[in-house]
Amino acid sequence: xxxxxxxxxxxxxxxxxxxxxxxxxxxxxxxxxxxxxxxxxxxxxxxxxxxxxxxxxxxxxxxxxxxxxxxxxxxxxxxxxxxxxxxxxxxxxxxxxxxxxxxxxxxxxxxxxxxxxxxxxxxxxxxxxxxxxxxxxxxxxxxxxxxxxxxxxxxxxxxxxxxxxxxxxxxxxxxxxxxxxxxxxxxxxxxxxxxxxxxxxxxxxxxxxxxxxxxxxxxxxxxxxxxxxxxxxxxxxxxxxxxxxxxxxxxxxxxxxxxxxxxxxxxxxxxxxxxxxxxxxxx
Amino acid sequence: xxxxxxxxxxxxxxxxxxxxxxxxxxxxxxxxxxxxxxxxxxxxxxxxxxxxxxxxxxxxxxxxxxxxxxxxxxxxxxxxxxxxxxxxxxxxxxxxxxxxxxxxxxxxxxxxxxxxxxxxxxxxxxxxxxxxxx
Numbered sequence: 103x104x105x106x107x108x109x110x111x112x113x114x115x116x117x118x119x120x121x122x123x124x125x126x127x128x129x130x131x132x133x134x135x136x137x138x139x140x141x142x143x144x145x146x147x148x149x150x151x152x153x154x155x156x157x158x159x160x161x162x163x164x165x166x167x168x169x170x171x172x173x174x175x176x177x178x179x180x181x182x183x184x185x186x187x188x189x190x191x192x193x194x195x196x197x198x199x200x201x202x203x204x205x206x207x208x209x210x211x212x213x214x215x216x217x218x219x220x221x222x223x224x225x226x227x228x229x230x231x232x233x234x235x236x237x238x239x240x241x242x243x244x245x246x247x248x249x250x251x252x253x254x255x256x257x258x259x260x261x262x263x264x265x266x267x268x269x270x271x272x273x274x275x276x277x278x279x280x281x282x283x284x285x286x287x288x289x290x291x292x293x294x295x296x297x298x299x300x301x302x303x304x305x306x307x308x309x310x311x312x313x314x315x316x317x318x319x320x321x322x323x324x325x326x327x328x329x330x331x332x333x334x335x336x337x338x339x340x341x342x343x344x345x346x347x348x349x350x351x352x353x354x355x356x357x358x359x360x361x362x363x364x365x366x367x368x369x370x371x372x373x374x375x376x377x378x379x380x381x382x383x384x385x
Numbered sequence: 386x387x388x389x390x391x392x393x394x395x396x397x398x399x400x401x402x403x404x405x406x407x408x409x410x411x412x413x414x415x416x417x418x419x420x421x422x423x424x425x426x427x428x429x430x431x432x433x434x435x436x437x438x439x440x441x442x443x444x445x446x447x448x449x450x451x452x453x454x455x456x457x458x459x460x461x462x463x464x465x466x467x468x469x470x471x472x473x474x475x476x477x478x479x480x481x482x483x484x485x486x487x488x489x490x491x492x493x494x495x496x497x498x499x500x501x502x503x504x505x506x507x508x509x510x511x512x513x514x515x516x517x518x519x
Binding site: 103108154157158160161162164165166168169171173175176179180182183186187189190193194276310311314315316317318319320321322323326328329331332333335336339 | 425426428429430432433434436437439440443444447448450451454461462465466468469470472473475476477479480483495498499501502505506507508509510511512513514
């Protein structure tokens with residue numbers, strides 16, 4: 103690997119993780135196109151490296167959510183049974199699904215993610231508990247202290263529907279090497295009606311487990327390119343931390359626009375590769 | 386001694402001092418009483434500490450591996466592989482912590498759920514043996 107390529111992958115992963123972290127997503131959706139288009143790496147190799155970077159992002163940004171009490175651990179572990187099973191199915195599909203179809207699915211995910219980013223996430227209508235009132239002792243209930251100091255109580259609903267979408271998220275994660283926010287967001291925001299902060303925090307924790315089995319499979323099989331993983335993982339770790347500290351101060355709408363533009367730009371060559379045109383830039 | 390009911394005392398339920406007390410950390414009954422979700426806040430902080438320290442170790446290994454890459458490729462690959470193993474073990478150890486917690490607060494079905502996830506992750510990793518031999 104040349105020094106230039108190392109730097110390009112490091113900076114690209116850093117920016118992707120930082121942008122994703124600021125918006126509550128992992129950076130895997132940027133890493134795979136970065137590796138396939140810029141570094142001209144085969145799709146399966148890019149997926150393997152991206153899975154490790156997704157775990158890195160999850161572990162780096164998870165502590166602040168956990169310390170703030172935003173992560174619903176009980177809901178996470180129940181939904182993880184669905185995502186982990188989905189990831190196992192996705193692993194079984196590796197080598198069966200042709201690369202052009204994977205590129206096509208990835209392009210669709212990029213496009214849908216761009217649409218979701220522009221339409222924005224809608225906070226479910228919750229009955230906010232007054233300070234001093236206690237939450238119901240429901241199965242997946244929780245409370246957190248919001249930015250205005252108020253205590254917010256919530257309860258996840260329609261968990262089976264959410265689990266179904268999470269199964270799909272797990273399959274996509276193993277197949278494409280991403281965090282699958284495109285399915286997690288509708289699952290947790292719309293289907294389960296979780297507050298956005300709770301769904302972001304809980305989903306962030308879950309993706310580490312979802313990607314873990316698939317990443318371990320690649321490491322054991324010897325299909326994980328360790329040399330490529332160095333700049334990508336280091337960039338992802340640093341970007342996840344910086345994104346939380348620096349980019350969160352930037353204007354929200356500006357970040358969304360940048361994120362959307364990047365997603366759309368990346369969707370073009372991925373679509374081209376789906377049709378076998380072999381687009382790539384390369385150093 | 387009868388434990389206070391957090392449903393009657395939300396201040397108790399959200400008391401950070403209680404959440405951080407060693408007695409609370411070691412007593413599932415007290416943890417469950419002070420926190421309506423059964424001491425999950427204490428568990429959250431333990432997991433946060435695990436992820437923080439594990440991420441630092443992984444970052445050091447990846448940095449050393451990156452520096453060694455142009456100089457000593459074999460040593461670099463071992464170091465990078467070790468960094469990957471640390472990252473991959475973090476979610477696994479997190480699941481073990483959660484299983485232990487749910488067993489101690491006697492929430493069997495959640496313990497079973499976390500064990501199931503652990504089994505699925507291991508099964509996923511073992512498919513690597515099939516991928517490698519295929």
